[in-house]
Amino acid sequence: MSEGLHHHGGGGKMKKVIMGNHALSYGGMLGRAQVIAAYPITPQTQVVELLSEMCADKVLDAKFIKVESEHSAMAACIGASLAGARTYTATSAQGLTLMHELLHWASGGRLPVVMGNINRAMAPGWSIWSDQNDSLSQRDTGWIQFYCASNQEVLDTVIQAFKVSEKLLIPSMVILDAFTLSHTYEVVDIPEQDKVDEYLPPFNPPIRLTTDEPRAFGGITFPEHYYELRYKLQKDMEKVPALIEETGKEYEKMFGRYLGDVDAHRCDDADLILITSGTMGYTARVGVDELRKEGIKAGNLRIKVFRPFPFETVLKIVKGAQKVAVVDRNISYGHHGIFYQEVKSALYGESDGLPLFGFIAGLGGRDITPSDFKDIAHYVLGKDKPEERIVWIGVKK
Amino acid sequence: MKKEKEKKMKISLPEVELMHPGHMACQGCGATLAMRFALKALGPKTALCIPACCWSVIDGPFPHTSLDVPIFHCAFETAASSASGLKAGLEMVGDTETTVVAWAGDGGTFDIGIQALSGTAERNDDVLYICYDNEAYMNTGIQRSSATPYGAWTTTTPVKHFKERPKKDMVAIMAAHHIPYVATASIGYPEDLVKKVKKAKDIRGTKFLHIYAPCPTGWKCRPEDTIKLSRMVVQNAVFPLYEIEDSDKYTLNIKVSAKKPIDEYLQIQGRFSHLTAEEIAYMQKEVDKKWEKLLSLIN
Numbered sequence: 242m243s244e245g246l247h248h249h250g251g252g253g254k255m256k257k258v259i260m261g262n263h264a265l266s267y268g269g270m271l272g273r274a275q276v277i278a279a280y281p282i283t284p285q286t287q288v289v290e291l292l293s294e295m296c297a298d299k300v301l302d303a304k305f306i307k308v309e310s311e312h313s314a315m316a317a318c319i320g321a322s323l324a325g326a327r328t329y330t331a332t333s334a335q336g337l338t339l340m341h342e343l344l345h346w347a348s349g350g351r352l353p354v355v356m357g358n359i360n361r362a363m364a365p366g367w368s369i370w371s372d373q374n375d376s377l378s379q380r381d382t383g384w385i386q387f388y389c390a391s392n393q394e395v396l397d398t399v400i401q402a403f404k405v406s407e408k409l410l411i412p413s414m415v416i417l418d419a420f421t422l423s424h425t426y427e428v429v430d431i432p433e434q435d436k437v438d439e440y441l442p443p444f445n446p447p448i449r450l451t452t453d454e455p456r457a458f459g460g461i462t463f464p465e466h467y468y469e470l471r472y473k474l475q476k477d478m479e480k481v482p483a484l485i486e487e488t489g490k491e492y493e494k495m496f497g498r499y500l501g502d503v504d505a506h507r508c509d510d511a512d513l514i515l516i517t518s519g520t521m522g523y524t525a526r527v528g529v530d531e532l533r534k535e536g537i538k539a540g541n542l543r544i545k546v547f548r549p550f551p552f553e554t555v556l557k558i559v560k561g562a563q564k565v566a567v568v569d570r571n572i573s574y575g576h577h578g579i580f581y582q583e584v585k586s587a588l589y590g591e592s593d594g595l596p597l598f599g600f601i602a603g604l605g606g607r608d609i610t611p612s613d614f615k616d617i618a619h620y621v622l623g624k625d626k627p628e629e630r631i632v633w634i635g636v637k638k
Numbered sequence: 639m640k641k642e643k644e645k646k647m648k649i650s651l652p653e654v655e656l657m658h659p660g661h662m663a664c665q666g667c668g669a670t671l672a673m674r675f676a677l678k679a680l681g682p683k684t685a686l687c688i689p690a691c692c693w694s695v696i697d698g699p700f701p702h703t704s705l706d707v708p709i710f711h712c713a714f715e716t717a718a719s720s721a722s723g724l725k726a727g728l729e730m731v732g733d734t735e736t737t738v739v740a741w742a743g744d745g746g747t748f749d750i751g752i753q754a755l756s757g758t759a760e761r762n763d764d765v766l767y768i769c770y771d772n773e774a775y776m777n778t779g780i781q782r783s784s785a786t787p788y789g790a791w792t793t794t795t796p797v798k799h800f801k802e803r804p805k806k807d808m809v810a811i812m813a814a815h816h817i818p819y820v821a822t823a824s825i826g827y828p829e830d831l832v833k834k835v836k837k838a839k840d841i842r843g844t845k846f847l848h849i850y851a852p853c854p855t856g857w858k859c860r861p862e863d864t865i866k867l868s869r870m871v872v873q874n875a876v877f878p879l880y881e882i883e884d885s886d887k888y889t890l891n892i893k894v895s896a897k898k899p900i901d902e903y904l905q906i907q908g909r910f911s912h913l914t915a916e917e918i919a920y921m922q923k924e925v926d927k928k929w930e931k932l933l934s935l936i937n
Contacts, residue, residue: 275730278723304726309757313719316712316754320687320723323710326730328723346713450708450724452683452736457703459711466700 255431261422264392264429265331265357265415266291268399270301271437272355274329275444278306278317280336283369284419285359288331303329311336315343315354322352323458325449327403331357333419334375335364341379344412348383348474350459353406353413353444355399360519360570361419362605370606371419373519373571377547377579383474385413385481386547388518390504392427394545397492400432400441401500404488407444409477419606421520432496440495481549502551504543505558507533511540513618514562516555518544518580521570521602521609528614539618544580552587559584559592566598566621568634570609577631596626602634609634650829652678661704663696666861668851668868670696671825672770673705673741676849679835682707684737685728687721689751690714691743692777692853693770715750717742718758721765737766737839744771744785748806755846759815762843766835769808769846772853780856787876789921790909792856797912804924812846813882819845821881821891825852826868830879830891850877858908867903874898875929880936888935900925 259267265288269277277296279289295301304321308314311332318328332340337358347354358376362368376386387402389395395417402413417423450458462470482502489500506526508514517525522543532539542558544551559565565588569578576582581599588595598621603609613634620632656677663670669692677684684707688694694711698704712720717740725738740758742751747769758765774792775781782792784806795801812820818841823831831849838845850871854861871877872892879892900922904910913921 276723276726278719278726304730306722306726306763307761308719308722309753309760313716313722313754313757316716316719317723317726319716320710320712320720320725321727321730322723324724324727324731324733326727328727342713343716449731450685450710450728451733452685452708455682455703455706455708457697457700457705457709457711460697460703460709461695461699461711463699 254433256428257431258426259392259429260287260424260426261392261395261417262287262359262424263291264395265399266295267431268396268415269329270295271432271434272329272400272403272441273327273438274301274303275326276304276306276318276321276328277330278308278314278321278328279330280308280311280314280332282311282333282336284361284423285331285333285336285357288357311339312343315340315347318354319343319347319350319352322347322354323350323450325444325446327444328354329356330354331359333359334361337375338363338378341382344379344382344384347412349470351410351474353410355402355406355413355415357399358414358416359419359423360416368605369419371421371570372604372606373579376414376416377571379414380548380579383411383478384548385411387413387415388545388547389415389417389422390520390522390543392422392425392429393498395422396429396431397496397498397500400437401485401488401492404441405481405484408484409480410446411474411477411481416519418520436495440492478549482551482553485546502546503554503558504545506541506543508540508542508558510538511561512538512563513621514540514542514559514565515614515617516542516544516565516567516580516584518547519570521568524609524611525568525614527611528618531611532615532618537618537622547583550583550587555584555587556591559588559595562595564596564598564621566600566617568600568602568614568617570603572601572604598627598632599630600632600634607635651675651832654678654681656682656706658704658706660698661696662698663692664855666852666854666864667692667696668825668853668864669693669743669770669772672831672849672851675825675828675831676768676835677705677707679832680737680739680839683735684739685724686710687712687717687724687738687740689717689742689746690777691746692772693741693743695777714746716754717746717751718765718767719754721767722758722761722763725764738764740765740767742767742769743777744769744773745775745783748784748808756815759812759817759844759846762817764842764844766838766845766847768849770849770851772851772856773805774853774856776853776856788924789913789917791912792909800912809848809882813885815844816885817844817846818884819881822848822850822877822879824850824868824872824877824879826865827872827879827892834881856909859906863906867906870898870903874900874903874925876900876903876925878929878932880932888932890936897929
């Protein structure tokens with residue numbers, strides 16, 4: 242039994258020191274997930290361990306299906322979601338990529354499954370440490386992707402994700418770094434259950450699988466219809482940014498924390514903006530604050546929502562800068578860092594003259610420190626424009 | 639004209655029809671009859687998970703369906719895991735009544751879906767898993783599966799290199815999961831089939847039903863021989879009809895009074911036409927061996 246669970250009565254303001262993985266568990270509990278299907282993988286295990294305890298202790302009224310693979314985990318979530326139940330799971334790396342086919346099934350079937358993913362580097366060689374290639378490889382599966390940087394943000398985002406997903410019938414992935422967040426304990430404000438219930442009403446899809454109204458879901462779809470189904474998915478995906486803003490403000494009103502698509506730190510007057518995602522963002526902030534002491538006007542833009550890509554917010558923030566550097570803990574082999582590509586495509590035709598520098602760092606859990614960000618800033622300030630396609634931080638060549 | 643005395647016909651199958659004309663099956667399709675009979679037993683409070691298989695075509699394309707029960711067309715390897723999730727989801731939204739059926743072909747059961755099926759069975763989730771077995775990947779155009787019998791031609795086991803391995807014993811594998819009910823059925827014995835589906839429906843936990851369903855297109859036989867084959871296969875003990883309750887109580891449901899040789903059964907199927915007398919003798923020996931083994935298990 243993890244400490245403290247029994248003491249959580251659902252009433253009264255409560256702060257707890259919990260690990261990132263447990264923030265995912267609490268998010269599922271407060272979100273009143275009804276069906277959970279999950280398979281263990283390091284570094285995700287504590288998420289499902291605590292959830293199974295919550296179910297066993299009846300703190301959470303859910304069916305927990307202890308499946309034999311991540312593939313079946315997602316398949317079971319999809320089946321349950323089709324019945325109209327709120328479904329939840331969590332995985333990482335190899336598990337996420339094993340689910341790949343079914344990620345398309347969830348989004349294509351318009352089933353708002355919410356899933357936690359712990360960013361872990363892909364094998365081989367076996368690595369349990371953080372990088373983002375697992376979730377970024379799922380870029381085009383039609384899932385909303387949130388990259389979190391604190392345990393509080395993880396918990397809050399799970400609750401918001403249920404709301405956004407269920408409104409638009411698009412699944413969501415709430416993502417956090419292996420160990421630097423998954424196993425790091427932080428103070429987290431646990432919202433009161435009745436307030437969460439007020440924010441997040443029960444899932445009530447317009448169409449569900451029921452014998453009262455027999456329908457066939459997902460059958461053979463000829464070119465005459467398929468194209469429009471995908472058009473509709475994209476159109477609804479385009480509604481996500483506004484809905485994140487709306488639900489984020491609503492969350493702020495009720496719980497005191499705004500949940501937006503990006504998190505900007507000292508960007509307003511910044512000449513140089515360092516763009517990051519995940520926990521790298523908080524590391525970058527320390528670097529930025531130290532750079533400011535040196536008289537360098539740096540800022541950090543942490544992109545939280547990767548899909549749909551927050552074009553407008555990002556553009557608005559970077560347009561005032563003189564230089565932009567994107568630091569990626571991932572790579573698209575043969576191209577570049579993935580956030581770099583995305584930012585570059587956002588700038589095209591909008592801010593073409595803005596020098597955009599691309600850095601790769603921290604693959605497979607290699608540490609990224611505040612001084613790395615200071616080095617990046619000094620490097621960028623010493624150049625008029627990028628001289629190398631990719632600058633690798635700390636690589637042993 | 640002599641007025642015929644009205645005779646009341648004895649109806650041995652439920653009259654309810656939840657499958658309708660307009661489906662897209664080939665002539666003489668055994669899988670279609672299997673569905674029709676199964677739904678007669680199951681009734682309207684049934685939900686189907688159908689992975690990639692002939693039935694994902696037979697039902698009809700979006701936005702049509704030929705069945706009066708809801709269907710989830712799921713991923714190929716997920717019939718069982720989708721059904722587990724669907725059952726849990728239905729229960730959580732207050733529907734505890736609906737029978738959730740995973741309805742898959744032999745490829746989706748014996749091959750690509752066996753992991754998920756094993757998981758569902760090991761957990762004993764309340765799902766009725768029905769495999770209609772046409773002994774190859776028929777939907778993709780007759781490729782061998784692990785349900786394809788020894789000796790058969792398929793497009794991936796050409797006659798010069800026909801299938802040399804026996805059919806996987808899926809029933810034994812399922813019984814080894816200690817689930818409450820495992821049975822075989824044939825569309826040639828519809829009363830037995832309906833009885834078994836009804837029985838399975840009333841048992842909680844995982845039930846596995848293996849239905850023999852000829853495919854004239856893939857077996858190179860005449861569509862009008864579908865029923866004939868479905869009866870012969872039982873009487874020559876190639877596909878005996880039996881059930882296993884709680885993993886060890888074996889019952890033979892259709893008696894094989896005078897076991898027939900397999901020759902005629904093979905002769906009317908083009909997929910076996912290349913076999914030599916020696917190869918047929920080997921097959922007969924294997925059938926006899928399996929049959930003796932089964933008889934030894936029946937009490």
